Amino acid sequence: MALVAARGTLLRAGVRLGTEAAACGRNGTRRSASHRVLVEPDAAAGIATIKFKNPPVNSLTLEFLTELIICLEKLENDKTFRGVILTSNSPGIFSAGLDLREMCGKNPAHYAEYWRAVQELWLKLYVSNMILVAAINGASPAGGCLMSLSCDYRVLADNPRYKVGLNETLLGIVAPFWFRDTLVNTIGHRASERALQLGLLFPPAEALQVGMVDQVVPEDQVHSTALSVITQWLAIPDHARQLTKSMMRKATTDNLIKQREADIQNFVSFISRDSIQKSLQMYIEKLKQKKS
Numbered sequence: 001m002a003l004v005a006a007r008g009t010l011l012r013a014g015v016r017l018g019t020e021a022a023a024c025g026r027n028g029t030r031r032s033a034s035h036r037v038l039v040e041p042d043a044a045a046g047i048a049t050i051k052f053k054n055p056p057v058n059s060l061t062l063e064f065l066t067e068l069i070i071c072l073e074k075l076e077n078d079k080t081f082r083g084v085i086l087t088s089n090s091p092g093i094f095s096a097g098l099d100l101r102e103m104c105g106k107n108p109a110h111y112a113e114y115w116r117a118v119q120e121l122w123l124k125l126y127v128s129n130m131i132l133v134a135a136i137n138g139a140s141p142a143g144g145c146l147m148s149l150s151c152d153y154r155v156l157a158d159n160p161r162y163k164v165g166l167n168e169t170l171l172g173i174v175a176p177f178w179f180r181d182t183l184v185n186t187i188g189h190r191a192s193e194r195a196l197q198l199g200l201l202f203p204p205a206e207a208l209q210v211g212m213v214d215q216v217v218p219e220d221q222v223h224s225t226a227l228s229v230i231t232q233w234l235a236i237p238d239h240a241r242q243l244t245k246s247m248m249r250k251a252t253t254d255n256l257i258k259q260r261e262a263d264i265q266n267f268v269s270f271i272s273r274d275s276i277q278k279s280l281q282m283y284i285e286k287l288k289q290k291k292s
């Protein structure tokens with residue numbers, strides 16, 4: 001059902017499904033019919049690298065989210081691929097998180113469609129049967145950080161500009177319960193409480209210390225490290241690893257699934273408030289002014 005909705009969005013966005021499917025082909029060549037998601041398949045190794053390509057900052061627009069969801073679903077259903085590396089095609093920015101313009105000045109139906117797609121991406125990532133490794137080669141606030149937290153392992157490039165964290169409170173918004181749960185499952189309750197309230201963005205050394213990432217490596221070694229991690233994980237029999245992953249994570253996703261519609265309604269009414277719209281507009285303005 002979610003895939004059908006996602007396809008509806010893609011069709012409205014003018015993306016042809018026949019060619020989009022080719023973006024996840026497995027013959028070892030890069031296919032880029034999907035505009036915003038590049039897939040580099042290595043069928044022999046059973047690994048695909050997904051590169052985000054949604055300039056300028058890989059923010060999660062509805063179209064980008066939809067392409068990512070469809071791409072992940074295709075890889076999930078293709079037994080050739082047992083592991084996926086998520087990274088950015090534009091070193092410097094992994095992902096700026098949710099697209100602020102999707103949450104500003106739109107109507108409730110749009111907010112609902114957008115939020116359903118955000119939920120869907122998280123559900124696809126968090127309980128994927130594949131081994132997911134985030135090769136974080138740039139800044140990764142909020143929704144960008146959530147994507148990496150939803151992977152099985154995180155490698156961060158050692159660059160002080162590449163901060164990671166859930167900074168929602170700095171925008172005057174609140175991370176929903178399933179963002180919180182994903183963080184708590186990763187770094188524990190006390191560290192999450194502090195990080196979420198203060199909207200902390202951690203530079204690499206601190207991110208490693210608090211457990212937001214598993215490894216910090218020189219920038220030019222992020223991809224090779226992700227590959228060697230995935231190779232180690234591939235040595236574990238799939239069925240045992242997958243059941244274990246499910247045992248660790250399914251309760252968290254079930255919690256959202258059982259209140260998915262209510263969560264959408266909460267989001268729509270929260271984001272539609274005048275005060276929240278004003279906060280978001282001010283934040284967008286601040287980003288603009290930073291440049292001048």
Ligand SMILES: CCCCCCCCCC/C=C\CC(=O)SCCNC(=O)CCNC(=O)[C@H](O)C(C)(C)COP(=O)(O)OP(=O)(O)OC[C@H]1O[C@@H](n2cnc3c(N)ncnc32)[C@H](O)[C@@H]1OP(=O)(O)O
Pocket residue numbers: 056057059093095096097098099100101139141142143144167168171173174175176266267270271284287288290291
């Ligand atoms: C009661 C509870 C109910 C529950 C309700 C739920 C509530 C909502 C929960 C929402 C959850 C998640 C939130 C998010 O993910 S919000 C997004 C947070 N993201 C950020 O704060 C990142 C902001 N961006 C930056 O910090 C920087 O841009 C960067 C990523 C570090 C890159 O810096 P840069 O110097 O390289 O680039 P910059 O000049 O700043 O930006 C270039 C252009 O890109 C635009 N832009 C940046 N980020 C976003 C974004 N997230 N969405 C849309 N557009 C973005 C920026 O404005 C520039 O545009 P322009 O060139 O000026 O037009």
